[in-house]
Amino acid sequence: MLGARASLPIARLKNHFLQLLKENDVIVVSGETGCGKTTQVPQFILDDMIESELGGNCNIVCTQPRRIAAISVAERVSDERCESSPGSKDSLVGYQVRLDSARNERTKLLFCTTGILLRKLSGNKDLSDVTHVVVDEVHERTILSDFLLIVLKSLVEKRSNQPGRKLKVILMSATVDSSLFARYFGDCPVISVEGRTHPVSTHFLEDVYEKMEYCLALDSPASGAYFAQHGEKWKHASSSVNNRRGMKNLVMSSWGDESMLSENYVNPHYSSDCYQSYSERTNLNLKRLNEDVIDFDLLEDLICYIDENCPSGAVLVFLPGVAEIEMLIDRLSASVRFKGASSDWILPLHSMLSPTDQRKVFQSPPENIRKVILATDIAETSITIDDVVYVVDTGKHKENRYNPQKKMSSIVEDWISRANAKQRRGRAGRVRPGLCFCLYTHHRFEKLMRPFQVPEMLRMPLTELCLQIKSLHLGDIKSFLLKAVEPPKEEAISSAIDLLFKVGAFEGHEELSPLGYHLAKLPVDVLIGKMMLYGAIFGCLSPVLSVAAFLSYKSPFISPKDEKQNVEKAKAALLNENLDGSTSIIDNKQSDHLLMVIAYNKWSRILQEDF
Missing domain, CATH: 3.40.50.300 (P-loop containing nucleotide triphosphate hydrolases)
Structure with a gap:
């Protein structure tokens, strides 16, 4: 395994990378496919901190744009380090994605989705316990990664003036347009790595x-x-x-x-x-x-x-x-x-x-x-x-x-x-x-x-982003978003703010209302979040939570390629049941949302009967 790691193109630049990291707060690593940047760069940092007897203070967070990437990379890195699975007692590697986590108090290298790190900001605005943030696949320009870049740029400047509390940021990009990110962070150094692919x-x-x-x-x-x-x-x-x-x-x-x-x-x-x-x-x-x-x-x-x-x-x-x-x-x-x-x-x-x-x-x-x-x-x-x-x-x-x-x-x-x-x-x-x-x-x-x-950020709704800006006390929404790598149109910003006023999340001069305060803490769309809060108020929280979970994640129904007719029959049979499991006399429920609740309740009852 060590031989395989040493043969990766990125391995030849390890010392150069670590030296630049000591001299700079932000580095862009631009690497072609197969160079090994995703798995090796976080390990370079971790190993160097341990060798410098700073392992106890080390806390590296590496963001990935997708759940499957965060989990698979964590498993690969843990395997390369000859450790047990991520999150186990003898492993320094862990992962955290929506609805799934494998980490503990010993975790020093955490792979997570971008949204998880942004959630962490709500409870720790300075990321005071984090020493390094590695943002992988930054060239994909997701709305959350561009938002994170604005926050990180501010945090780097803020913590650079605090001795011993500097935040190091590593942006990892494909070879496309890496100079854009370097310019955004004040012409920070760029390390270019060749790929290891065959022609x-x-x-x-x-x-x-x-x-x-x-x-x-x-x-x-x-x-x-x-x-x-x-x-x-x-x-x-x-x-x-x-x-x-x-x-x-x-x-x-x-x-x-x-x-x-x-x-x-x-x-x-x-x-x-x-x-x-x-x-x-x-x-x-x-x-x-x-x-x-x-x-x-x-x-x-x-x-x-x-x-x-x-x-x-x-x-x-x-x-x-x-x-x-x-x-x-x-x-x-x-x-x-x-x-x-x-x-x-x-x-x-x-x-x-x-x-x-x-x-x-x-x-x-x-x-x-x-x-x-x-x-x-x-x-x-x-x-x-x-x-x-x-x-x-x-x-x-x-x-x-x-x-x-x-x-x-x-x-x-x-x-x-x-x-x-x-x-x-x-x-x-x-x-x-x-x-x-x-x-x-x-x-x-x-x-x-x-x-x-x-x-x-230029083609998606900015509603949740605006809500988070106010929740994190990042100042005026428009001023904040205009600091982005490529700022959105003012029309899109105004549209998002207008919707938040209509939902009741904002009041006065773009201030969070009590409803907005609670919506900002829920990792769901604002309309789904409002439904959940109203479900609690009106005493029907359990079924509403089931509906919200399915709407914000994925459908509970699996449709194998040869079983589509049987799936429809099963759905029709479920619709003949009431929410409490009894048979319905009136066969008029055609709601997909009620179907989800009935299916969840039946699944839950079966589990309880088995135990």
Whole structure:
């Protein structure tokens, strides 16, 4: 294990890093995929503090943007240190995420989500017991990490004037735009670390078409002609496992007139000058293509092509959301190539899975069976699946957008940025030279994709952020948020403040009301928090708490891919029960919220009966 750690690129810069840390309060570590920064930098600090006989005073907090990353990194670091699992009596490593914690009084290195550290600030505004804060994946620009940077910048300045109580901050970023954070912290030093990945060959959509000799059918949902004919109905057509390639619209085929599918459509991003070296078939595909639609026929064919023609190695497929993952699982499981035992190694990876199911992606499959991981952007950074050799990137993700005029949030599917694309590509090539198949053109990558993803602070509601600013006594909301790396629009700030007044959380001159004081202490959306407080006032706290937990975390219902009808039957049976478990005479309850409460109460009664 020590040999493996010493071989990481970051190991060569250990002494340089520690020296810079002694001389500076803030350092940016910019490292490529595979350099080892996530697991090694916190250990460098811990080991140095112990060797300097300061281990008793050491308290390192390392933030991760996602729960799965915080847990998996903590487990990896604990394993590298030959300690028991995180949080055990003989381990210095622990983790804390929402609804799960493994730490004790001996914990000196804590991995947690960004929200957990911000919660810690409410009880300890100076983080007086913390010696080092490591903010990992800072380039993701989540709303909480940008908020944390404002707070840390202020704390560093405040504690720098207090002898022996300096706060050291280490920002860890991918190689993209690390200078932005260095400038924000007064041109602090940047350590650049090379990655340890094997070369990754990239094949864009035109190359995939050429290599597979693929023909985009006019009736494919990814065809612009199909979209012109059917409009939004393509979504329903593409969701069916039975919508197989090569099938023509039955009515049109019976008339022998495929031209009714409108061959007049031309992809607005198609330029024949870019594809002169490609075949006529590939040019025709690109000309017909509706780039906003994922071609699941091509995706299925490509995965089967990799399994049939490429050497062993796991395949990681990036998809925008859970619905697309389930759709592709259904299609692959129904294919001849992945029948039988092979279908057990088509693994989903997204935030809605339990930690146990998420860990399956790290396991090795039996010999002669290929592991195929279908993931959202959760697999883009932080976690590393060592046996991935092939990456298939659809180029899409889903992100939260907020309209301050309508005061409404929506989840939209959009193209990723070039920085995201490079991160996804870097997931391949960890064990040997890898291949990345991009289901978008080289022209889109170079000319149409944004350089970086839009920061969450510029596209998400700021309600909870405004509440926390007042709770932590950080001053005027607008003045505080304008100190951000990239400040949000004043319109968005005003919209959030207006909602907090309407909810009753603010009164007077943006002062916390008694209701706002309690809402700020609840780690939930302000509307859910208000529901919980009113539930306590009106004497129905228990069912309201159940509803709040499910709404703010995830649904308690699991829908296996082959059990959807049985799931609906089970839900219908539950709806015939009252909250106390007795059978309902009136079959008129159609509330998802009541269903959650009934299911929780029944589960609780079964547990009590067993014990």
